[in-house]
Every structure is written in structure tokens, then in C-alpha cells.
Amino acid sequence: MTSAASPPNGHVLLAVSGGIAAYKVPELVRQLGRAGHEVRCILTEAATRFVSPMVLQTLTGAPARSELFDAGEEGEISHIELADWADVVLVAPATADLLARMAGGLAGDLVSTVLLATRAPVLVAPAMNVNMWRHPATQRNLERLRERGVQVEGPEAGELACGWEGEGRMSDPTALAGRVGLMLGGHGWRGVGVLVTAGGTREPIDAVRAVTNRSSGKMGFAIAAEAARRGAEVVLVAGPCSLETPPGVRRVDVETALEMEAAVHESFESCHVAVMSAAVADFRPATPSERKIKKEDLAPGAGLRLELVPNPDILAGISARRGDRVVVGFAAESHDVIEAAKRKLARKACDLLVANDISRSDAGFDTDTNAVFLVSPGGQVEELPLLSKAEVAARLLDRIEKLRGVVR
Numbered sequence: 001m002t003s004a005a006s007p008p009n010g011h012v013l014l015a016v017s018g019g020i021a022a023y024k025v026p027e028l029v030r031q032l033g034r035a036g037h038e039v040r041c042i043l044t045e046a047a048t049r050f051v052s053p054m055v056l057q058t059l060t061g062a063p064a065r066s067e068l069f070d071a072g073e074e075g076e077i078s079h080i081e082l083a084d085w086a087d088v089v090l091v092a093p094a095t096a097d098l099l100a101r102m103a104g105g106l107a108g109d110l111v112s113t114v115l116l117a118t119r120a121p122v123l124v125a126p127a128m129n130v131n132m133w134r135h136p137a138t139q140r141n142l143e144r145l146r147e148r149g150v151q152v153e154g155p156e157a158g159e160l161a162c163g164w165e166g167e168g169r170m171s172d173p174t175a176l177a178g179r180v181g182l183m184l185g186g187h188g189w190r191g192v193g194v195l196v197t198a199g200g201t202r203e204p205i206d207a208v209r210a211v212t213n214r215s216s217g218k219m220g221f222a223i224a225a226e227a228a229r230r231g232a233e234v235v236l237v238a239g240p241c242s243l244e245t246p247p248g249v250r251r252v253d254v255e256t257a258l259e260m261e262a263a264v265h266e267s268f269e270s271c272h273v274a275v276m277s278a279a280v281a282d283f284r285p286a287t288p289s290e291r292k293i294k295k296e297d298l299a300p301g302a303g304l305r306l307e308l309v310p311n312p313d314i315l316a317g318i319s320a321r322r323g324d325r326v327v328v329g330f331a332a333e334s335h336d337v338i339e340a341a342k343r344k345l346a347r348k349a350c351d352l353l354v355a356n357d358i359s360r361s362d363a364g365f366d367t368d369t370n371a372v373f374l375v376s377p378g379g380q381v382e383e384l385p386l387l388s389k390a391e392v393a394a395r396l397l398d399r400i401e402k403l404r405g406v407v408r
């Protein structure tokens with residue numbers, strides 16, 4: 001909720017926890033200030049060992065609190081007032097310990113209490129040793145936070161302060177300030193229509209059997225969730241799956257490719273961005289039987305011959321009439337991933353193709369993580385590291401923002 005007294009570029013409450021990356025916080029404060037945001041800082045007790053509250057107080061012009069039970073500070077602006085004051089809370093750096101406290105709903109210190117009390121959107125910028133980052137406990141905490149709508153930026157890969165190499169560096173202050181700007185609606189997702197397809201299709205053979213595939217829908221649901229979080233108006237056309245509809249998303253359930261095509265065409269006119277991540281069956285049984293086909297109906301020992309006919313190519317169909325819309329396709333490939341993706345991009349004439357290697361066990365169908373390549377019409381290929389599907393969704397939307405020219 002934005003308070004009536006918010007300045008044009010909003011109130012940013014910067015919560016600092018005790019990681020070595022806290023040395024970058026003064027620069028982050030300056031960048032947020034330069035973007036026109038009013039900034040206040042709160043620190044964990046551990047954070048005060050890495051960055052001086054006095055420095056942050058001087059840069060922001062407001063007290064930088066670190067204690068919950070300080071009668072003087074609490075009298076000046078209470079922890080609940082701080083939580084209500086914020087239009088966005090940025091947690092940077094976010095330690096493994098603070099992420100665990102947030103995921104567990106703990107409120108034993110000023111920062112975690114404010115985080116539990118605030119109703120503002122929260123962005124966390126994790127920073128830690130690579131093994132702490134990869135630990136299943138940390139990943140699970142992150143997943144729980146994402147499920148609650150907490151946004152995550154980074155960490156980046158590189159040389160870490162602890163001497164290890166790998167993911168764990170806090171994202172650059174410029175990237176964090178940019179993301180905060182987006183969350184405050186400074187850029188163009190509000191009012192943008194985003195159409196997403198997700199999951200596989202189910203093509204009936206008879207009354208009980210069907211031709212389908214292993215797509216879980218998780219990637220498309222993550223994209224829809226992220227777009228809604230950024231303020232877009234999202235329609236999610238979903239094949240059969242048991243995933244929950246993300247908050248703020250309008251969902252249209254379909255079964256077959258023909259139904260998906262009809263639903264996509266219905267919503268396409270009013271969308272500005274279409275992300276076709278569903279695994280649409282290329283073929284369907286030509287003459288599905290309305291009744292269950294019984295073994296006894298066949299000659300003894302005879303097999304069942306299925307005639308398959310091609311399904312419409314939904315992605316190529318909408319690409320052909322996209323106008324100034326951004327159209328993004330997905331390709332699940334098991335070998336020669338990049339070359340196959342480049343060929344598919346040329347065939348479908350879309351603006352970006354997201355290719356994943358389904359031969360990996362940690363990416364592709366029915367996993368919570370994905371490792372994708374973003375292939376552009378010019379032939380450029382950007383490889384993203386193994387990330388949660390929520391994080392892939394965030395990176396993909398960042399890329400679409402650039403394609404739409406909304407981030408300058």
C-alpha cells in the first residue's frame with residue numbers, strides 16, 4: 001500500500017543483514033537516492049559489524065535503526081510505522097540466516113519483525129558462500145518466500161569474498177535499484193496484457209486414453225506469476241495440471257491443442273506480450289472414439305493402429321499476425337539444443353526462443369529448476385545458469401522488457 005505522503009518515486013526501506021556484501025550498501029543507497037526514492041535503512045545486529053549505521057544515517061538523512069528494544073528509536077518511529085512507511089522493502093544483502101528467519105515467519109529482531117509486519121512488496125538480494133547458497137535448506141527457504149510473492153534478485157556467479165568461486169555474489173547495486181524502480185511501477189508493466197500458455201495438451205484416443213507429454217506447466221505458471229507480480233494483466237491458458245493459479249492471474253483451462261489454439265486466439269488481440277511455453281502435441285488421433293476401445297473388439301493378438309493428424313502450429317499462427325506484440329516461444333530439445341532452437345526460431349518467426357535441454361535431469365519437464373538458452377533472431381545466444389523456474393521467469397521478463405523498450 002502506498003501511503004498518501006509518498007514522494008513521486010516512493011519510499012524504499014532498505015534492510016541490511018550481516019554479510020560481507022554489506023560494504024556495497026552505501027553505493028546502493030546512493031543509487032536509490034539518485035533514482036528519486038526516499039530511503040531509510042534498518043540493520044541487523046550482525047550487519048552493524050560490516051557497515052556503519054552512521055554512514056547510512058548520513059547518506060539517507062534518517063536514523064538507521066538496528067535495535068528493536070530501543071525506547072528512544074522506537075519513540076521516534078516505531079517498527080510498525082517503518083513497516084507501514086515502506087512502499088518497497090529491499091533486503092540487501094540477504095544472509096542465509098535472515099532468509100531462514102523470513103521463511104519461518106520469525107520476528108526476534110528489528111529487521112525480521114519489520115519484514116513480518118510490512119504489507120509492501122519485498123525484494124531480497126541473497127549474498128553468501130556458494131555452498132550456503134546451494135544448500136537445500138537455503139533453496140527451500142527461497143522457494144517458500146517466492147511462493148509468498150517475495151521477489152529475488154541474484155545472486156550472481158563469480159569470485160566470492162570467502163575465496164570460493166560460484167554463485168553467491170550480491171547483485172550489482174544498479175540492477176537492484178532498477179528492480180526496485182520496476183516494483184514501484186516506474187516502468188511499463190502496468191496495463192500490459194501478457195498471454196502465457198503452460199503445460200502439455202491431452203489428445204484423446206478414446207473415452208479414457210489420451211496422447212500427452214510430461215510437461216508439468218511449472219515454467220509457464222512461474223512466468224504468469226512473475227508477470228502478475230510486476231503489475232501486468234495476465235491470462236494463463238493452461239493444459240491439464242494440478243498447479244495452483246498464481247495470485248492476480250486469469251486462468252483458462254484447456255485440454256487439447258485445438259482448445260488451446262481457440263483460447264489463445266481469443267486473448268491474443270488484447271495482449272501485448274505472448275509467451276508460448278506450453279508443450280503442445282504436434283499430432284492428435286484422427287478419429288477419437290467416444291467410447292472406451294475394448295481389447296475384445298480387436299482380433300485376438302492384433303495391435304491397435306492409431307492414425308495421427310497434425311495439430312495447428314499455435315506459435316507460428318500468432319507470430320504471423322503479431323503486429324507490434326512481443327512473441328516468445330519455447331523449445332524442448334534433447335540434442336543439438338542451440339542449433340535446433342535457431343531453426344525453430346526461424347520457422348516460427350518469433351522475437352525470442354527459450355530453449356531447454358530436456359536430456360538434463362535438473363532441467364526441463366517436471367523439475368523445479370531450469371537451465372535455458374535465450375536465442376534471438378540475430379543468432380545471439382544467452383545461456384542462463386541452472387536457476388529455479390521462478391528466477392528463469394524473472395530473467396525472461398527482464399529480457400522482454402528490453403525487447404519492448406520499456407527499460408531505458
Ligand SMILES: Cc1cc2nc3c(=O)[nH]c(=O)nc-3n(C[C@H](O)[C@H](O)[C@H](O)COP(=O)(O)O)c2cc1C
Pocket residue numbers: 016017018019020021044045046047094095096097098127128129132
Ligand atoms: C566475515 C563474515 C562474513 C560473513 N558473510 C556472510 C555472507 O556473505 N552471507 C551470509 O549469509 N552470512 C555471512 N556470514 C554469517 C552471518 O554474519 C551470520 O549468519 C549472522 O548470524 C547473520 O545474521 P543476520 O542474518 O541477522 O544479519 C558472515 C560471517 C562472517 C564472520
